[in-house]
Structure formats: C-alpha cells, structure tokens
Amino acid sequence: MVKEIQLRVPLSEEQQQDILVIKSAQALAVDKSDITGVKVLRKSIDARKPKIIFNYKVAVYIREALPKSSEYQFDYKDVSKAKPIHIIGFGPAGMYAALRCIELGYKPVVLERGKNVQDRRRDLRAINQQHVVNEDSNYCFGEGGAGTYSDGKLYTRSLKRGDVRRIFENLVYHGATDQILVDAHPHIGTNKLPKVVQNIRETILKFGGEIHFETRVTDFIIKNNTIQAIQLNGNDEMAANRVILATGHSARDIFYLLHKKEIALEAKSFAMGVRVEHPQHIIDSIQYHCSGERHELLPAASYSLVQQVNGRGVYSFCMCPGGFIVPAATANGEVVVNGMSPSKRNNLFANSGIVVEIDVNRDLPKYEKFGPLKGLEYQKNLERMAFTAGGRSQTAPAQRLTDFVEGKLSEDLNPTSYQPGLNTSPLHSLLPKLIGSRLRKGFSSFGQKMKGYYTAEANIVGVESRTSSPVCIPRNENLEHPQIQGLFPCGEGGGYAGGIVSAAMDGERCAEAAVKNM
Ligand code: FAD
Numbered sequence: 001m002v003k004e005i006q007l008r009v010p011l012s013e014e015q016q017q018d019i020l021v022i023k024s025a026q027a028l029a030v031d032k033s034d035i036t037g038v039k040v041l042r043k044s045i046d047a048r049k050p051k052i053i054f055n056y057k058v059a060v061y062i063r064e065a066l067p068k069s070s071e072y073q074f075d076y077k078d079v080s081k082a083k084p085i086h087i088i089g090f091g092p093a094g095m096y097a098a099l100r101c102i103e104l105g106y107k108p109v110v111l112e113r114g115k116n117v118q119d120r121r122r123d124l125r126a127i128n129q130q131h132v133v134n135e136d137s138n139y140c141f142g143e144g145g146a147g148t149y150s151d152g153k154l155y156t157r158s159l160k161r162g163d164v165r166r167i168f169e170n171l172v173y174h175g176a177t178d179q180i181l182v183d184a185h186p187h188i189g190t191n192k193l194p195k196v197v198q199n200i201r202e203t204i205l206k207f208g209g210e211i212h213f214e215t216r217v218t219d220f221i222i223k224n225n226t227i228q229a230i231q232l233n234g235n236d237e238m239a240a241n242r243v244i245l246a247t248g249h250s251a252r253d254i255f256y257l258l259h260k261k262e263i264a265l266e267a268k269s270f271a272m273g274v275r276v277e278h279p280q281h282i283i284d285s286i287q288y289h290c291s292g293e294r295h296e297l298l299p300a301a302s303y304s305l306v307q308q309v310n311g312r313g314v315y316s317f318c319m320c321p322g323g324f325i326v327p328a329a330t331a332n333g334e335v336v337v338n339g340m341s342p343s344k345r346n347n348l349f350a351n352s353g354i355v356v357e358i359d360v361n362r363d364l365p366k367y368e369k370f371g372p373l374k375g376l377e378y379q380k381n382l383e384r385m386a387f388t389a390g391g392r393s394q395t396a397p398a399q400r401l402t403d404f405v406e407g408k409l410s411e412d413l414n415p416t417s418y419q420p421g422l423n424t425s426p427l428h429s430l431l432p433k434l435i436g437s438r439l440r441k442g443f444s445s446f447g448q449k450m451k452g453y454y455t456a457e458a459n460i461v462g463v464e465s466r467t468s469s470p471v472c473i474p475r476n477e478n479l480e481h482p483q484i485q486g487l488f489p490c491g492e493g494g495g496y497a498g499g500i501v502s503a504a505m506d507g508e509r510c511a512e513a514a515v516k517n518m
C-alpha cells in the first residue's frame with residue numbers, strides 16, 4: 001500500500017534519525033516496522049513564524065517495495081544517418097530541442113556562435129578583469145546559453161507539471177542533483193551547470209548529432225517563402241529546410257536581420273530596472289527572524305516581492321541568495337547586470353533584479369519610429385547610459401539604496417560581489433522617470449513589507465535590462481513563422497519562454513513541431 005501525506009518537521013527535529021518514518025508512522029497510525037520506505041515528493045521551508053518548519057509531501061510505502069525514482073525514459077537512438085533539423089543557438093531551448101530530435105529519430109545540427117563551456121570561461125574572466133566583452137562569447141552567448149553561468153534556478157510558472165518533471169529528470173540524467181526533483185525552489189548552481197551542459201553535449205554527439213561552436217548564423221536564404229539554407233559566419237551556406245531559431249533575447253543581430261528582410265516581428269512588453277544587493281545576513285535575519293547567523297540547516301534566505309506603483313508592476317526578478325552580480329553585456333559600450341550563485345549559495349551577498357513592467361504600447365511614444373524594435377532600442381539606450389555613467393568600462397553605476405530613494409548622490413558605496421567594480425552615480429536622475437520613480441516607491445513599500453530591507457547597507461546597481469525579450473517573433477499553430485515555411489521561432493528570443501525551464505520545454509515543443517510532415 002502507498003499513501004501520500006503531508007508532514008511538518010520543526011527545524012529542531014529535522015536531523016533526528018528516521019524522522020520521516022517516525023512521523024509517517026504516527027500520521028498513519030501504523031507500526032514503524034511496516035513502513036518499507038518513505039519517498040520525498042516535495043520539500044519546502046515555512047519560515048513565516050519564528051518556529052521554522054520543514055514541510056514535506058511524502059509517499060509512504062507500507063509493506064511494499066519502493067519503485068525506481070524516474071518517471072521518464074530517455075530513448076536516444078543513433079541518428080547519424082537520419083534527416084537533419086538545424087538548430088540555431090545552444091541555450092536551454094536549443095539543447096532540449098536537440099535532445100528531443102534524437103528521441104524522435106532526427107539528427108540535430110546545432111550552430112552556436114559561442115565557445116564550449118571550458119573555453120568560454122576565459123572570456124568571462126576578460127569581461128570581469130579587463131572589461132572587454134567578446135561579442136560571441138560572454139555571460140549570454142556560448143555553450144548552454146544564458147543559463148550556464150547563472151543561478152540555475154529552476155522555477156517556472158508553467159502549470160504543465162508533467163513537462164516540468166520531464167525537464168528536471170533529463171537534467172538529473174545529465175548529472176544534476178536529484179534534489180531538484182523534490183525541492184520547492186530547486187536550483188543547480190553555477191559551479192555545477194557547466195558539467196551538466198557538457199554531458200548534454202556528449203549525449204548529442206554520442207548519438208550522431210552535430211554541434212558547431214564559434215559558428216554564427218548571419219543570414220537566412222529564403223525562396224518562395226520557404227527556408228532553403230542558412231549562412232554561417234558571413235560566408236558558407238548550409239542547406240536547411242527545418243530551422244529552429246533559439247538564439248535567445250540578446251541576439252540583437254538576429255532581430256535586426258529579420259527586420260531588414262521584412263520578416264514579421266512584434267514589439268513585446270518586458271521589464272527593466274536595477275539589481276539590488278544586500279549583505280546576505282540582513283535577508284537571513286528578516287526571513288528567519290534571527291539576529292546572528294542563520295541555522296546551519298537553513299539555506300541562504302531568498303525573497304519575492306511585488307508592488308503595483310502608478311499602474312505598473314514593480315517586482316523582484318531572478319533573486320540570487322548567496323550569489324554574485326555579474327556583467328551580462330553582449331557588446332562593448334553597454335553595461336548590463338544580472339545575477340548568479342553557486343550551488344551552496346554561500347557567498348556573502350544576496351542580490352535580486354528589481355524591475356518595472358514596460359508596456360510597449362503605452363510607454364514608449366518616442367520610440368514608435370523603430371516599429372517592432374522599439375522596446376529593443378529603449379533597452380539599448382538604457383544600457384548605453386549605464387556604460388557612460390559607470391565610467392565607460394564594465395564598472396557599473398551604483399548608489400546606496402536609501403540615497404537612490406531619497407534622491408541623493410552616494411558619497412561612497414557598500415562592498416559588492418560585482419567584480420568589475422562600481423561607480424557612484426545619480427541613478428535616481430539618470431533612469432527614465434517611468435522606471436526610476438516607480439522603483440523608488442517600490443523600494444519604500446518593500447521596506448514596509450520586509451522590515452530591514454530598506455537600508456543604507458544595500459546598493460542598487462544599474463542596469464537590469466535583459467529580463468525577457470522586448471521582441472516577439474510570431475509563429476502559427478504549427479509553431480512555424482506565419483510567413484516563412486520551415487522557420488520555427490523558439491525559446492526566450494522568440495518570446496515564448498522566460499527562464500531555463502520554460503525555454504527547455506519550448507525547445508522540446510519546437511522539435512516535435514519541426515519533425516512533423518518531414
Ligand atoms: P539563450 O540561453 O539566450 O541561448 C541562446 C543561444 O543562442 C546562446 O548560446 C547564443 O550564443 C546563441 N546565439 C545567438 N545568436 C546566434 C547566432 N546568430 N548564431 C548562432 N548562435 C547564436 N533563468 C532561470 O530560469 N534561472 C536562473 O537562475 C537564471 N539566471 C540567469 C543568470 C544570468 C547571468 C543570465 C544571463 C540569465 C539567467 N537566467 C536564468 C535566464 C535564462 O538563462 C534564460 O531564460 C534562458 O537561458 C533562455 O534560454 P534560450 O535557450 O531561449 O536562450
């Protein structure tokens with residue numbers, strides 16, 4: 001017999017031996033010796049009250065053996081001689097599209113402008129230390145896409161839990177910890193992600209797929225509204241009749257190329273703002289009601305905040321407990337910040353994007369002349385402003401949180417995890433009013449919701465501009481571009497995902513659509 005139940009384990013009892021078996025036996029009124037196993041289905045922390053509780057959802061096996069833990073089989077077959085599907089971009093969408101092609105018996109041919117994970121590291125060092133951005137290899141471009149040197153948070157708002165489970169199990173198959181299958185807020189960590197990504201690459205190659213690094217797609221050859229070939233590195237052409245376009249939201253050259261070729265695009269609403277960084281112990285003390293260090297069994301605390309300000313949402317985005325702020329620019333002449341954290345989340349800082357919704361239909365009248373690229377141009381302008389204010393390098397403009405809200409230039413700044421360094425700047429006056437004034441009100445109200453959050457010990461750092469794509473590449477019910485047969489816009493760049501998991505799910509969907517009628 002198997003029974004699914006919820007258990008509440010106080011922090012003080014969490015480490016007690018066999019605590020889940022003991023609690024299950026009590027809850028089900030059975031003898032402890034009849035319980036053959038307890039499988040954790042979900043684990044979360046309830047820290048709303050000072051007495052912290054671990055909530056478990058468990059399956060209790062009574063006089064019955066525990067089954068194998070995976071629900072999905074990944075049936076990869078040799079596709080070396082199969083028909084090709086071309087996939088542009090090897091981020092989560094491209095990786096999962098390639099894996100799905102192999103399961104379906106088609107050969108993925110991946111074109112990726114960036115380098116493999118190992119070689120990519122050198123270019124990340126160059127951004128952090130020499131302030132030089134390699135425009136093909138950076139925090140957004142390269143093997144594994146923007147997801148590789150990230151936090152590896154695997155949260156998604158998707159309601160298709162089955163699909164989410166499949167994505168998670170595939171990550172575990174490729175070396176991620178199986179803890180992600182049960183944690184309410186699963187994450188992998190930037191130190192573990194490259195190995196998972198490398199294992200995915202090895203599966204694709206082992207089963208006959210192709211991956212071409214340092215290969216940027218520079219044109220599409222289209223005849224009679226049907227894709228015929230793709231141009232690589234401005235030179236060679238590669239014949240292709242099914243192309244999954246998974247280039248992410250930072251591939252501006254792809255948006256410009258499509259626009260120049262009069263291939264329909266649409267402006268999409270998105271969000272922009274700043275990254276805020278607190279000492280982690282401040283967030284821990286607020287969330288865990290403690291004054292000193294957090295309990296050793298508790299992870300670095302996180303938060304999620306949202307507030308309506310003058311008709312727009314202001315909210316926290318991609319919060320990284322125990323993490324680092326990173327320079328996520330994809331071109332020289334711009335400053336873009338984002339966040340990542342290691343698997344242990346043991347750095348001394350907590351950072352989070354705090355962003356304001358931008359409604360492209362109402363908020364950007366001065367940018368109308370850019371048509372579907374108006375959001376992109378607005379985003380670009382802000383990133384250039386940050387570059388100038390930061391001192392024309394990857395040093396980022398920053399202000400103490402309280403000075404930003406009170407409208408004062410900071411005399412000095414707090415210590416930071418951001419390696420290229422910070423430059424004190426009047427972000428309160430440099431940010432457009434649409435964003436700046438809403439952020440200031442948003443921060444004040446966050447300070448009321450979380451006592452201690454609004455503090456001079458926090459910095460805000462500009463700009464957090466790449467939250468989601470400002471452009472949508474339309475597609476029809478077959479997931480094909482309505483004008484171009486054989487072109488499948490996919491993942492975050494197409495406007496169909498926001499984060500690692502939803503991009504991966506969209507990659508699988510696009511692979512399934514691309515192989516239809518082949
Ligand atoms: P991308 O990951 O952007 O991949 C696109 C790929 O296409 C890139 O590798 C790029 O090099 C390649 N490409 C672009 N143009 C071309 C071209 N012309 N030719 C060939 N190749 C091309 N999301 C989360 O869910 N959790 C997190 O914790 C998280 N943290 C993040 C931290 C950072 C620092 C960053 C930058 C992002 C983070 N994200 C996070 C967002 C997440 O990484 C993206 O949502 C996700 O990677 C999008 O997947 P994608 O495959 O659609 O696009």
